Amino acid sequence: MTKDFIVAIELGSSKLTGIAGTKNLDGSITVLSIVKEDSASCIRKGVVYNIDKTVQALTSIVNKLETNLKTKIAKVYVGVGGQSIRSVRNVIVKDLPADTLVTQNMVNELMDANRTMTYLDQEILDAATQEYKVDNQFQLDPVGIQCSRLEGNFLNILWRKAFYRNLNKCFDNAGIAIAEMYLAPLALADSVLTEAERRSGCVLVDLGADTTTVSVYAKNILRHLAVIPLGSNNITKDIASLQMEEQDAENMKLKYACAFTDNDDIDNTQMLPIDAERTVESRKFIEIVEGRVQEIIENVWYQVPNEYVDKLLGGIILTGGGSNLKDIERALAKFTHIEKVRTAKFVTPTINSNSEDITAHDATMNTLLGLLVKGDENCAGDEITNDLFGETTPKTTVTTADLHKTPRPINETTGRGVVQTEAEKLKAEEELRKKREAEEAALAEKEAELRRNSFFNKTFRKLKEFGEKMIKEEE
Numbered sequence: 001m002t003k004d005f006i007v008a009i010e011l012g013s014s015k016l017t018g019i020a021g022t023k024n025l026d027g028s029i030t031v032l033s034i035v036k037e038d039s040a041s042c043i044r045k046g047v048v049y050n051i052d053k054t055v056q057a058l059t060s061i062v063n064k065l066e067t068n069l070k071t072k073i074a075k076v077y078v079g080v081g082g083q084s085i086r087s088v089r090n091v092i093v094k095d096l097p098a099d100t101l102v103t104q105n106m107v108n109e110l111m112d113a114n115r116t117m118t119y120l121d122q123e124i125l126d127a128a129t130q131e132y133k134v135d136n137q138f139q140l141d142p143v144g145i146q147c148s149r150l151e152g153n154f155l156n157i158l159w160r161k162a163f164y165r166n167l168n169k170c171f172d173n174a175g176i177a178i179a180e181m182y183l184a185p186l187a188l189a190d191s192v193l194t195e196a197e198r199r200s201g202c203v204l205v206d207l208g209a210d211t212t213t214v215s216v217y218a219k220n221i222l223r224h225l226a227v228i229p230l231g232s233n234n235i236t237k238d239i240a241s242l243q244m245e246e247q248d249a250e251n252m253k254l255k256y257a258c259a260f261t262d263n264d265d266i267d268n269t270q271m272l273p274i275d276a277e278r279t280v281e282s283r284k285f286i287e288i289v290e291g292r293v294q295e296i297i298e299n300v301w302y303q304v305p306n307e308y309v310d311k312l313l314g315g316i317i318l319t320g321g322g323s324n325l326k327d328i329e330r331a332l333a334k335f336t337h338i339e340k341v342r343t344a345k346f347v348t349p350t351i352n353s354n355s356e357d358i359t360a361h362d363a364t365m366n367t368l369l370g371l372l373v374k375g376d377e378n379c380a381g382d383e384i385t386n387d388l389f390g391e392t393t394p395k396t397t398v399t400t401a402d403l404h405k406t407p408r409p410i411n412e413t414t415g416r417g418v419v420q421t422e423a424e425k426l427k428a429e430e431e432l433r434k435k436r437e438a439e440e441a442a443l444a445e446k447e448a449e450l451r452r453n454s455f456f457n458k459t460f461r462k463l464k465e466f467g468e469k470m471i472k473e474e475e
Helices: 051-069 104-115 161-174 184-192 195-200 232-240 246-256 282-302 328-336 366-374 422-452 455-474
Strands: 006-011 015-023 029-038 071-073 076-080 086-101 122-134 137-139 146-160 178-183 202-207 212-218 221-228 271-273 279-281 315-319 341-343 380-383
Touching: 006 051, 006 366, 015 051, 015 366, 029 051, 029 366, 051 071, 051 161, 076 161, 076 184, 076 366, 086 104, 104 122, 104 146, 122 161, 122 221, 146 161, 146 221, 161 422, 178 184, 178 366, 184 202, 184 212, 184 221, 184 315, 184 366, 195 202, 195 212, 202 282, 212 282, 221 282, 232 246, 232 282, 246 282, 271 282, 279 282, 282 328, 315 328, 328 341
Parallel strands: 006 076, 076 178, 202 315, 315 341
Antiparallel strands: 006 015, 015 029, 071 380, 086 146, 086 221, 122 137, 122 146, 202 212, 212 221, 271 279
């Protein structure tokens, strides 16, 4: 039995995967167990659409891990990703008296004001600070500078409220406590990008089964994030349009598909076998594959903001299962005119494992490993023991709400890719409401005090006292 380990769960469109690993003194991670459940019937494009089936899959994942580890799992780390995640820029301005010295509290107030922004049907998952404008000068850290106008520029990362609530509900219904929720694209970036790439400007492209996630970095800051509802499964479906089963189409994609082929290299007489009896023209197959690949690449490139198009010295970094498509780097370079393209087949941290899923280094496990690397709290619960009657140790119930009784200040989570759980968000909103009510009450009391001390009130009180005194003397 291992008494100290971290557990991470990724909810993918094709499979739901759980992993447990322990961190070693040298900083490396040893994977203890990895289990999977098919998620095609409950998760689409990275988001939950069938809560009951997702709960069943999550419960199965945790039970399998507990059996392998011979230890109960007290909590897990979770990645948030998938369709409808997008970034929106926002500016918060604070006018100050002339030559005011900017304090950390002022900066925190800008962050708080930004996080309280509301968007129709959207939830703010995280906010990445871009820079601050101190009068007319841009600064990354404005604290200690004198100014009369402070402006905060933020990149808010949004997700559909329904998706956010469904995800939280699944873990609550499954009785699985969430140690921390992370934005999956940010956890992935932290594990596959180099410091030089982030600093000099780069585009991270995660080519998944149903979605492609695009993250743009410059000067070590996330500048744009978007999820495109296109992935490698679209290539499979296009091939299947040649009148074949999807499984046959998937097999053909893995065996013959190429992202880019020179026209001179295409043999117009070549026929590719679908099965023992049927074939398809090579040129037709190539055109179908390349047509969809080009569409995905064009959508990726469209997401890069214009001001960063010529500042991508770090190039394009490709990862995810779709990055295994032959000549995909060549296709990206051709259509984007970015010569520097590399594929991140594995994460940067050292991972020790005997599992073929990990040792394959095929970029399919990078996001899950990135979440595992993020974990810093022991997820192990009680040891599983059997008594004489074969009954196992009952599970000690710890809820997500128990783990997040005290919501963290926004400045501690902003820009780190940390997503507040719904329990934590509700507590934070309640505390904010109480704080505002207290501030309003204090302001009302102050205004009342000012009125009481005004010249008119003072004169009125003196006249009243004089009148009362005169009446007493007459009596």
